[in-house]
Amino acid sequence: MAALQFELTGGCPDSAARTGRITTDHGEILTPIFMPVGTAGSVKAVSQQQLKEEVKASIILGNTYHLYLRPGLEVLEEAGGLHRFNGWDRPILTDSGGYQVFSLSGTRKIQEEGVVFQSHIDGSRHLFSPEKVMDIQRTIGGDIIMAFDECPPYPSEYGYAEKSMHLTHRWLDRCFTHFESTADKYGYTQNLFPIVQGSVFPDLRKASCAYVSGKNAVGNAIGGLSVGEPEQQLYDICQACCEDLPVHRPRYLMGVGTPWNILECIARGVDMFDCVMPTRNGRNAMLFTSRGVINIDNKRWEKDFSPIDEGIDCAFSQFYSKAYLRHLIKSKEFLGLTIASVHNLAFYLHLVREARTHILQGDFLSWKNSQCEILKQRL
RNA sequence: GGGUAGGUAGUCAAGUGGCCAACGACAACAGACUGUAAAUCUGUCCUCUUACGAGUUCGAAGGUUCGAAUCCUUCCCUGCCCA
Numbered sequence: 001m002a003a004l005q006f007e008l009t010g011g012c013p014d015s016a017a018r019t020g021r022i023t024t025d026h027g028e029i030l031t032p033i034f035m036p037v038g039t040a041g042s043v044k045a046v047s048q049q050q051l052k053e054e055v056k057a058s059i060i061l062g063n064t065y066h067l068y069l070r071p072g073l074e075v076l077e078e079a080g081g082l083h084r085f086n087g088w089d090r091p092i093l094t095d096s097g098g099y100q101v102f103s104l105s106g107t108r109k110i111q112e113e114g115v116v117f118q119s120h121i122d123g124s125r126h127l128f129s130p131e132k133v134m135d136i137q138r139t140i141g142g143d144i145i146m147a148f149d150e151c152p153p154y155p156s157e158y159g160y161a162e163k164s165m166h167l168t169h170r171w172l173d174r175c176f177t178h179f180e181s182t183a184d185k186y187g188y189t190q191n192l193f194p195i196v197q198g199s200v201f202p203d204l205r206k207a208s209c210a211y212v213s214g215k216n217a218v219g220n221a222i223g224g225l226s227v228g229e230p231e232q233q234l235y236d237i238c239q240a241c242c243e244d245l246p247v248h249r250p251r252y253l254m255g256v257g258t259p260w261n262i263l264e265c266i267a268r269g270v271d272m273f274d275c276v277m278p279t280r281n282g283r284n285a286m287l288f289t290s291r292g293v294i295n296i297d298n299k300r301w302e303k304d305f306s307p308i309d310e311g312i313d314c315a316f317s318q319f320y321s322k323a324y325l326r327h328l329i330k331s332k333e334f335l336g337l338t339i340a341s342v343h344n345l346a347f348y349l350h351l352v353r354e355a356r357t358h359i360l361q362g363d364f365l366s367w368k369n370s371q372c373e374i375l376k377q378r379l
Numbered sequence: 380g381g382g383u384a385g386g387u388a389g390u391c392a393a394g395u396g397g398c399c400a401a402c403g404a405c406a407a408c409a410g411a412c413u414g415u416a417a418a419u420c421u422g423u424c425c426u427c428u429u430a431c432g433a434g435u436u437c438g439a440a441g442g443u444u445c446g447a448a449u450c451c452u453u454c455c456c457u458g459c460c461c462a
Contacts (some may be wrong), residue, residue: 024381035414036413037414039414039415044415044417044418045418056450059412063414063415066415066416068451092413096416097412097414099415100415100416103414103415103416104416106416107416111423119416120416121416146414149414151414153418171458195414221414223413223414225414226412226413226414227413228413234413245457252414253414254414255413255414256414257412257413258413273414274413274414276412276413276414276415276417277412277413279415280412280413280415280417280418280419281411281412281413283417283418283419284410284412284417284418284419286412286421288416295409295410297408297409298408298409299407299408299409329418330407332418334418334420337418
């Protein structure tokens with residue numbers, strides 16, 4: 001049982017894109033990688049079997065806030081951790097609840113000690129401190145666990161973003177101190193990733209990257225992006241952060257994004273992504289395909305009996321027709337949610353595998369440029 | 380044949396003299412969604428117009444009234460009960 005390893009296996013002459021291999025006690029992850037989001041211990045509407053066989057996911061996420069509220073730590077501990085509980089035996093990454101500081105802004109209060117949340121389930125109040133969040137993630141048992149941060153909204157005043165960043169840094173110190181003074185619970189190694197903040201301000205991002213890099217963590221994350229800022233700003237900040245984070249450690253861009261966002265950020269040096277878009281938007285009728293974006297709800301697909309996307313190595317994408325999926329989604333049939341989610345995730349995983357192939361082939365940049373044009377199209 | 384309840388926009392269904400192009404629900408059509416309080420939310424939904432607005436509606440035809448989906452008359456149709 002060993003700490004997470006990262007080996008760079010390929011680079012690109014005309015961009016910062018690279019390929020790599022992450023090794024954890026639950027297996028390997030080839031990068032660049034997309035990680036499906038399984039907030040409450042499940043990727044919504046998708047079974048673990050489908051994640052393996054159709055989506056071909058090598059790692060999924062779980063969420064501290066949601067799992068802490070339900071089923072709760074007692075159940076998770078008695079189960080022997082989330083892997084044993086949900087049957088996913090590949091790597092798991094848990095988000096710290098930092099994003100909920102942002103998304104649950106109406107029901108929480110930020111203090112130096114931590115954040116007091118009001119549960120969205122029953123209204124009960126809970127304090128999330130860096131120490132507590134480390135303890136919870138120890139109990140959930142993610143292979144990669146995230147530091148507790150504040151994700152400031154967009155737009156934020158410079159002064160607020162600066163204060164928020166420093167708070168995140170102080171919390172980061174406490175996360176590491178507590179993490180290092182506690183032990184792995186289930187016989188495999190857990191790994192803590194710090195998170196860069198600083199909103200859209202280059203000097204703050206630079207300072208945050210320096211602070212985060214100083215932790216010499218096994219991997220580093222970029223947070224606080226894709227919260228409403230213009231796309232170009234996402235790319236610029238992402239690039240600046242990648243340039244300032246260690247080369248030999250995996251870089252994880254949190255919460256991003258569209259297929260073209262992912263390709264653009266791979267080009268800038270990101271190795272890991274997660275996003276709810278393929279699942280949430282899939283449930284809401286938006287399909288990402290190798291020809292562009294489809295709103296499967298639209299009448300134009302009513303009699304289109306062609307496969308959802310025959311180019312994707314996924315039985316769901318190849319077997320079910322657009323017309324049938326439209327019917328299922330319009331009829332609110334559960335199967336529709338599953339097909340749309342499985343297809344979208346399979347497409348995302350297909351996309352990062354393709355990116356990897358082109359990085360290794362050395363033609364990533366031109367491939368990426370042509371792909372982005374195609375993928376953005378509204379069909 | 381007698382009695383009775385009713386006929387409102389794609390459907391169901393409010394409204395019972397002016398605040399009605401007509402509540403609401405559903406369907407339909409379109410949009411949003413980026414570390415998931417989201418199988419959710421928003422908009423349109425008689426016709427024409429981007430909009431302002433204009434024009435036709437509430438089974439049909441007449442009538443009362445300054446004014447009718449709402450009141451009166453006749454007719455047509457539907458449900459239920461009795462023969």
